[in-house]
Amino acid sequence: MDRRSLIAGAAILGAVPLVRARAQAANTIKIGVLNDQSGTYRDISGPNAVACARQAVADFGPRGFNVEILVADHQNRPDVGANIARQWIDRDGVDMLLDVTTSSVALAVNDICREKNKVHINSTAATSDLTGARCAPTTVHWTYDTYMLAKSTGGAMVRAGGDSWFFITADYAFGHALERDTGNFVREAGGRVLNAVRTPFPGTTDFSAFLVQAQASRCKVIGLANAGSDTTNCIKQAAEFGITRRGVKLAALLMLIPDVHALGLATAQGLVCSETFYWDLNDRTRAFTARVAPQLGGAKPASTQAGCYAGVLHYLKAVQDMGVAQAKASGVEAVNRMKAMPTEDDCFGAGSIRADGRKIHPAHLFEVKTPAESRAPWDYYKLLQTTPAEEAFRPLAAGGCPLIRA
Template identity: 75%
Template sequence: MTDFNRRTLLTGAAATAAFGALPTWQARAQAANTVRIGVLNDQSGLYRDVNGPGSVACVRQAIQDSGVTARGINVEVVVGDHQNRPDVGATLTRQWIDRDNVDVILDVPTSSVALAVNTIVRERNKIFLNSSAATSDLTGAQCSPNTIHWTYDTYMLAKSTGGAMVRAGGDTWFFLTADYAFGHALERDTSNFVRQAGGRVVGGVRTPFPGTDFSGFLVQAQASRAKVVGLANAGGDTINSIKQAAEFGLTRRGTKLAALLMFISDVHSLGLETAQGLVCTETFYWDLNDRTRAFTRRVLPNMPGGSLRPGMGQAGCYSAVMHYLKTVAEMGVPAARASGVDTVNRMKAQPTDDDAMGQGSIRPDGRRIQPSYLFEVKSPRESRGPWDYYKLLQTTPAEEAFRPIAEGGCAFLRT
C-alpha cells in the first residue's frame, strides 16, 4: 500500500474523477478548501481486526456525519499500513506530510510507531490524533503540543483493570509483557498500582512481538505461584495467550488472567466459552447506550464483513475526526491547515461530543478525558445474541480515569 492512488479514498472531491478534470481556477479553489487525513495503522497483521479497515470505515462515517462536505469542505483520506514497524510508519508519515500534503495523522496502533510519528508531526507542525497507541508517555515524557491522545492509555487501563484485580484479592502478579514500548509502559503502570494497593510483583517475562507460542512463558508464570498473570499485550498476542492458558489449564489451577488491554474483536475471536469471566476496560462499547447503538447501526454496513462491531480504537477514530472537522469548519480550511499547534489548541478549547464516545474534554497536555468502563465478559448462557458480550461492572468518572496532569511531567506545559 505504498502507491498514493491505491492508498487514497476521496470524500467530497470524488465526483471530480467521474466528470473529468476541473477548470484550473476551480481546481485551485477546491485544493485550497481541502484537508487530508492519513489513517496509519495495521492493515494486515495482528491488529487488523482491532484497527485496520474498521478504523477507515469509522473515519468515513465521521466525514459523512459531520456535514462538512455540504459546507464546501473537501476531505481526502489516505490509508497506510505501518506493519507495526516504526521505520515503516516514520517513512509513510514523512511522505504523506512532505509530498502529499497530509494535515492529520490518525489512529496509529503500536506505541513504538506512535512515538516516532509523534516526533515527526511536531517537527512539521502538523496534527497527530492518536486513537490506538496506548503508551501514556504521549502525554508525559514524550508529550507534544501537536498531539491529542484520544481513546485510552496504559495508565487508565492499569488503574481500572489492575486495580479491580487487586481489590478482588489478586495481590501477587506475574507479567507476560510484549517486548516493545506499549508492553513496557503497561507493565510499568500496572505494577505501580499493584504496589500502591499493597500487592507484589513476583516475576515477569518479556515475550517476542508478535508472539505465537506462549507455553514456556505460562510455565514460568505457574511456577511463580502468582495469583494473577497480567497480560501486557494486545490483539493477536492477547488472543493466543488466553487460548494457550486455557489449554494449559492455568485458570483451572486457580490463577486469574488479567487482560490489561482487550477489545471486543478479541472476545469474538476467543468465543464466550473461553473468554467468559475475563475483565477488561474500555471507553466504548457498541451496546452501552442509545447513542453508541445509533453510531454502530450507521457504520456497521461498512465494517469488515458487514458484521464486525467497532471497538474502542475504531470508535475513537470516529470521535477524533468529528471534533477535528468541527474545528476546521469553525476556523476555515486555510487557517486550520496553517498551523497544527493552533488547530490543536482550538480543539482543546471546546468540549467534545459525539455518538460514539459521548461527552469529553481535552486537557492542555493533550489527554482527552472521559469515563472508563470496567466490563466482565458474559458466559454463553448470559449472552442474548451475537456480539452481546459485556456486562458493566463499574464506571470510573472522567476526572478520575486518567493520570493527573501534574503527575505526567509534560515538558511543553512548563515552557
C-alpha cells in the same frame, strides 16, 4: 488571429484546470489513517478504523470544504510508519494523521508531526508517554492509555485479592508502559510483582513457555501486557494448559471486543476488561453502531475504531470553526482549537481535551458474559463499574508533560 494570440489563448485555457486544482487543494483537508491493516492489530484497528473515520466525514455533513482520506499499513514497524508519515506530509499535503496503532510507531510519528506542525490524533496506541514525557502540542490521545487500563483493570484485580503478579509483556514501548503502570498500581495497593518475561513483537505465536514460567512463580495473577492476537493466543493457550482451573487469574490489561469475539464466550467468559466505548452501552452508542455497521463486515466497532470516528468528527468541527486555511497552516493552532472546544459525539458523549493532549471521558470496567447470558451475536459485556472522566486518567500534573507549567 495571429499565431502569438493563439499561443497566448491556449496558455490561458491550459492554466484554468491548474488554477482550479490549486483552489481545490487549498480547500481540501487531507486525513491519513496510518495503522495495522494486515497484522497483529488488524481486527482492533485496520479497515474498520478507516470505515469509522469515513463515517465521521459523512455524519459531519455539509461543511464548505472537501475531505480526503488516505490509508496506509505501517506493518507495526516504526521505520515504515515514519517514512509514510514524512511522505504524506511533504509530498501529499496530509494535514492530520489518525489512529497510528502500535506505541513504538506512534511515538515516532508523534515526533514527526511535532516537527512538521501537523495534527496527530491517536486512538489505538496505548502508551501514556504520548501525554507524558513525550507529549507534543500537535497531538491528541483519544481513546485510552496504559495508565487508565492499569488503574481500572489492574486495580480491580488487586482489590479482588490478586496481590502477586507475573507479567507477560510485549517487548516494545506499549508493553513496557503497560507493565510499568500496572506494576505501580499493584505495589501501591500492597501487592508484589514477582517477575516478568518479555515476548518478541511482532512474531510470537507460541506463549506456552512463558505461561509455564508464570505458573511456576506461584503468582495469583498473570498480567497480559500485550494486545490483539497476542492477548487472544495467551488466553487460548492458558486455557489449554488449565492454568485458570488451578486458581491463577488472567488479567487481560488491554482486551477489546474483537478479541472477545475471536476467543468465543466459552473461553473468554468471566474475564474482566476496561473499555471507554461499548457498542451496546446506551442509545447513542447503539445509534452510531447502526450507522457504521454496513461498512464493518458483520463486526461491531471496537473502542479504538470508535475513537477514530470521534477524533475525526471533533477535528472537522475545529477546522470549520477556525477556517480551512488556518487549520492547514498550523497543526498547533488546530489542536489548540480542539482543546478549547468541548467534545460531543455518540461514542463517548460529552468530554474535553486537556492541555497535555489527553482526551477525557469515563472508563468502564466490564466482565465478559457467559454463553448463557449472551442474548445475541456481539452481546458480550456486562458493566461492573464506571470511573468518572476526572478520575479515569492520570492527573494532569503527574505525567511530566513539558507543555504543563508547574
